[in-house]
Amino acid sequence: NAGVTQTPKFQVLKTGQSMTLQCAQDMNHNSMYWYRQDPGMGLRLIYYSASEGTTDKGEVPNGYNVSRLNKREFSLRLESAAPSQTSVYFCASRGGNTGELFFGEGSRLTVL
């Protein structure tokens, strides 16, 4: 069981470039999430998908799009990256007996 796998782990972009962060989970969970973590701001929810075929905005969705490709995969896309999107991005899935979140190791994105 790999749990939640995120790629890439590190990425440097120039302002205006686009990229997609990939996330996959092998725990057969219905719900998946994208958070960003910034110094002094804690974790903030960008988008989530409560089940395959649905997506919903979180606290900070502007500048991002998501795709729930299938039950396993939930991708986050930056269409035109901005320096304010420099952050550490975490994907998570929710399940288990207690409804806990299982997190990936994070993707560290720098936008110059």
Next chain:
Amino acid sequence: GEDVEQSLFLSVREGDSSVINCTYTDSSSTYLYWYKQEPGAGLQLLTYIFSNMDMKQDQRLTVLLNKKDKHLSLRIADTQTGDSAIYFCPRPGYSTLTFGKGTMLLVSP
């Protein structure tokens, strides 16, 4: 205001007990969680408590829940340098967990 309030920083000496506190504005969830984030890593579930319990003990960890005051605490006995991390008590919602800034615990030898 924030849905979750935690102290931002706690410093203790190795071997002491650590107590990290958390106050909710909403406590209607079934489970309440404590997560740990070590430097450069993702978050991992540390422990949890069922909302109809007052206390849960798990080795060096003790979780206390005061539903009347909407207060949750995590006590770490015999704190070790490996306990240095950020600790989060997210607020569970229907579909999401809302995380605050967390409490950074620094353990000095």
